[in-house]
Amino acid sequence: MNIGIYIYDDAEVLDFSGPFEVLSTANRLGNKNWNVFLVSEKPDVVQARGGFPVHGHFSFExxxxxxxxxxxxxxxxxxxxxxxxxxxxxxxxxxxKRVASVCTGSFILAEANLLNGLTVTTHWEDIADLSATYPKLNVVSDHRWVSQGKYITSGGISAGIDMSLHLVSELSTLNLAEQTAKQMEYHWQKCT
Incomplete structure (x- = not known):
């Protein structure tokens, strides 16, 4: 299974490194055949938030x-x-098979008309803006993540780790997700 994480200039570091850690740890612990990688638009170094330089594994091409x-x-x-x-x-x-967003990644999915009619969430600070900009979405503020069919959206930064553990439970088992959280010494907030 190929799991691609889209990164770009000024992306939040934990938004991509958190899910990458969760999924690569689950891959290792579960003896899965998951290929977890970062994708950027071009094959250049991306300057994430705070000037953190990251080189994606692949580009769009x-x-x-x-x-x-x-x-x-x-x-x-x-x-x-x-x-x-x-x-x-x-x-x-x-x-x-599955599409997920962390934090304001939901704006990018919404701009691609992928979330129309769905219940979604984003970072608490951006809830009103997401709702106003994309009125066809049912934007909620009281969930760390929302799973709607093939789409999952999460709140900001650390909520992406919780969502990624939930994704592991859906792609594999709850047991593997719990083992992954334990290996990471992370207290998984399972409730949405």
Missing amino acids: THPNIDVLIVVGGIHIEEVKKPAVISWISNVASTS
């Missing part, structure tokens, strides 16, 4: 088929204005 797509948050304002990014997200999502 070089990544393998993606079974699970995770779109992270950060300063998303420029990302939603990029036709190439929105088109890529839409195309990858159309063939992926």
Whole structure:
């Protein structure tokens, strides 16, 4: 299973490193055949929040088929204005089994018209903006993550770790998700 995490300039570091750690740890503990990787638009170094340099494993042109797509948050304002990014997200999502967002990554999924009619969430600070900008979404503020069919959206930063553990439980077993949280010495908040 190929799990691609989309990164971009000014992405929140824990938004992508948290899910990456959860999924790669679960892969190791569960003897899974999961290929977890970072994807950026171009094969350049991405400057995440705080000037944290990250080099994706693949670019839009070089990544393998993606079974699970995770779109992270950060300063998303420029990302939603990029036709190439929105088109890529839409195309990858159309063939992926699961699509998830962390924090303001939900804005990027919404811009690609993937969340219309669904109940979703985002970082608490951006709830009103997401609701106003994308009125076809049912935006809730009292959930760390929301799972709706093939789509999962989460609140900000650490909520992405909780959501990723939930994703492990859906892709494999609850037991593996609990083992992963224990290995990470992380207190998993299971309730949505």
